[in-house]
Amino acid sequence: MHHMDKPLKGRHVLVLRAAHQNAAQCERLAQLGAQAVALPALEIEPVTEINAEDYWSLKDSIQNIDTYQIVIFVSPNAAEFSYEWIDAYWPQLPVGVDWIGIGQQTCKRLQSLDIPAWSVANGYDSESLLSDARLQNVAGQRVLILRGQDGRRLIYDTLTQRGAKVDYRTVYYRRCPRYSEQVIYEAVVAHPPAAILATSGEVLTNLLSIVGQLSTEQRQSIFLSLLIVPSQRIAELARGLGFTRVRVASGPDDESMVQAIIPANELEQPA
Template structure:
């Protein structure tokens, strides 16, 4: 069994042929590096002035982290003990597949696979794993509404995720009778920027729109903008900008942080984000 390609490659629907549909719009993309690079390039191809400014980094667990590495090894050596496996993100799917490749030339039978969001499901499908994802949403709540996960008495579930993620899925599945384990495959960290880098992104570039597709990405962006040495404090504040967030849950977080212009797209693929900008910015 092998992971055939990068998790963020060729996962989006066909995009608009227009080269100027976003002309004049300045967009700051706060996504992790690989995802942000692809989105930034696409926005620029549509005429936007887009700048990549990741406010979250993804770092897989390494062998130097002895305890966590040993826990992961145990999970994947015993993969056949699980009835259900859930990947909560494309990163979780990508790194989980790498671990599986180390120990399972062929996947164990009779495991049911699930994905939070269609994009994560497509990442698994590229490795010939058919995963069930909700057709009604791309968050944990949507996954939990699947009928396949309604009754899990004495069933074992493995959740592939980043360390310190939301506890909702585990808590709810345990209430339904499951025994749930985590495979914490990566760490999410806030990058360290110099004052000049922050000023370049937030003052000199002066974005019209921010793209922050997770709560942690959004919180890190605000935290970075509050650096006491940057010029932003003398001009405007980051919360005056329009921000694109992935869900109403994160939209609520944005409101609590002080944002007032908050847009939630109909999906998280590139075309949905472009549509969100065009339908809101060019009103």
């Protein structure tokens, strides 16, 4: 095949997305000739009766979801897991609820599940959602935010300041996976990655705790890799953590993240 068709030929790229979400990035990298190395830096565990002090409050809010004027899903995972709950209690969706996905991907996921959600046209974070005209006059409205545990508090705080009555409900837990030293060594040291795809600040901090058992010298390779992140906020976090080559992708979707690697002049040629 012509070299231009495989611009990432022979390069190892570390993919940190959760296991159930990393297929698209890995596939796309393979098409471009790269060796995708999946090291999920996040595990997603739904709230169930067994693991959860959060179970009963979530169940209560879902059963009474028709009492909320606004329901906000903060991620595709939140959409996915909340849908199973909503579907169980509401064979037909209640009317009069404004369904909101925090970004395009969350919104698409909801629409594919027949929840008529909207998102801000050109944003995918709390800031862009909060600046939307439709969320300015919320005084006296009840708002439900469905999310993973311990997310950012910005939406809650801002809508509360605007006079809304806001409930947070945890729908899933995010955990840092554990790996054997050999798996970590293979992924990071045996083939130092040319690039790393980090979709969130959390997977980055998790990566650092995952490689924590390596020696300082062995860990060094990840700080020298080209790091692709989806936003300026995460880029600043990354620099603070010691990453030296940070590039912000044009968006958080898989295609934008992978495309951001391709100006390959910044990648070292493979030996």
